Amino acid sequence: MKKNQYLILAISMLLLMSCSDNETATTTTNEQGTVDITTVVQSSFSNDYTDGVTVEVSGDNITIRSTGLPDHKTPYWGVGHEMYEDFLGTNHANANTSMIAHNYAMTIPTNPIESSFKEETELGAVGMALNGAPIYNDYEGMGVLTEIAWSTFDATGAHPGPGEDYHYHCEGTYLTVDDNNLIGFLRDGFPVYGRKDEDESYPSDLDVNGGHVGTTADFSEEIYHYHVSSEEYSTSGLFVIKSGAYHGTKGTFTQ
Numbered sequence: 001m002k003k004n005q006y007l008i009l010a011i012s013m014l015l016l017m018s019c020s021d022n023e024t025a026t027t028t029t030n031e032q033g034t035v036d037i038t039t040v041v042q043s044s045f046s047n048d049y050t051d052g053v054t055v056e057v058s059g060d061n062i063t064i065r066s067t068g069l070p071d072h073k074t075p076y077w078g079v080g081h082e083m084y085e086d087f088l089g090t091n092h093a094n095a096n097t098s099m100i101a102h103n104y105a106m107t108i109p110t111n112p113i114e115s116s117f118k119e120e121t122e123l124g125a126v127g128m129a130l131n132g133a134p135i136y137n138d139y140e141g142m143g144v145l146t147e148i149a150w151s152t153f154d155a156t157g158a159h160p161g162p163g164e165d166y167h168y169h170c171e172g173t174y175l176t177v178d179d180n181n182l183i184g185f186l187r188d189g190f191p192v193y194g195r196k197d198e199d200e201s202y203p204s205d206l207d208v209n210g211g212h213v214g215t216t217a218d219f220s221e222e223i224y225h226y227h228v229s230s231e232e233y234s235t236s237g238l239f240v241i242k243s244g245a246y247h248g249t250k251g252t253f254t255q
């Protein structure tokens with residue numbers, strides 16, 4: 001019995017050691033990407049309506065703070081608000097949530113770099129649109145987006161969740177509609193564009209995470225960037241902004 005316990009102890013120590021060895025090998029160093037995104041971030045983020053976006057550079061990091069409230073019309077402002085508009089089109093019986101201001105802070109590297117480990121995106125904010133509202137992936141609650149979720153989207157492909165946190169899942173009238181707009185940055189610091197590239201063509205070489213390397217209207221040096229999916233999501237008639245994993249290492253997004 002005692003012998004067995006020693007054996008188990010020895011094996012677990014070995015396992016622990018090999019795990020930490022592994023970790024050292026895959027942990028990203030302080031390597032920097034070749035393209036500095038600072039000036040584009042500083043000039044692109046704004047929210048004239050709620051006056052709620054600030055960009056602060058500190059060392060190798062940029063922190064963007066926002067209330068997360070949109071600067072455009074949506075039913076979620078509530079009837080009577082000057083920015084209220086009714087739902088357009090289809091049945092929105094489930095849309096009974098409201099939205100409130102948050103204290104978001106997303107920290108991204110000034111020089112985003114590819115990570116050897118591609119971490120899957122998760123529930124919650126995976127990035128921030130240029131007006132400070134969070135970008136979510138193709139998941140909601142316990143699973144992928146369903147008709148129940150997308151029936152609550154406004155014309156911009158957004159809705160508030162249970163936390164009254166307004167956020168975008170899909171292409172829509174504010175961010176991008178079948179164009180090459182810069183719409184925001186993901187938590188790894190890489191920019192997200194609409195379905196098209198700068199030359200108005202649809203990219204044909206996107207990787208499994210929806211991105212590729214190339215120049216854009218904002219970056220004359222080649223940089224990895226994501227694109228909104230060009231494939232309709234299920235039967236929604238919508239195009240999801242982000243699915244899959246991050247290309248780089250995820251920074252923090254707090255509220």
Ligand SMILES: [Zn+2]
Nearest residue numbers: 136140161169
């Ligand atoms: Zn959602």
Ligand SMILES: [Zn+2]
Nearest residue numbers: 197203214225
């Ligand atoms: Zn592209």
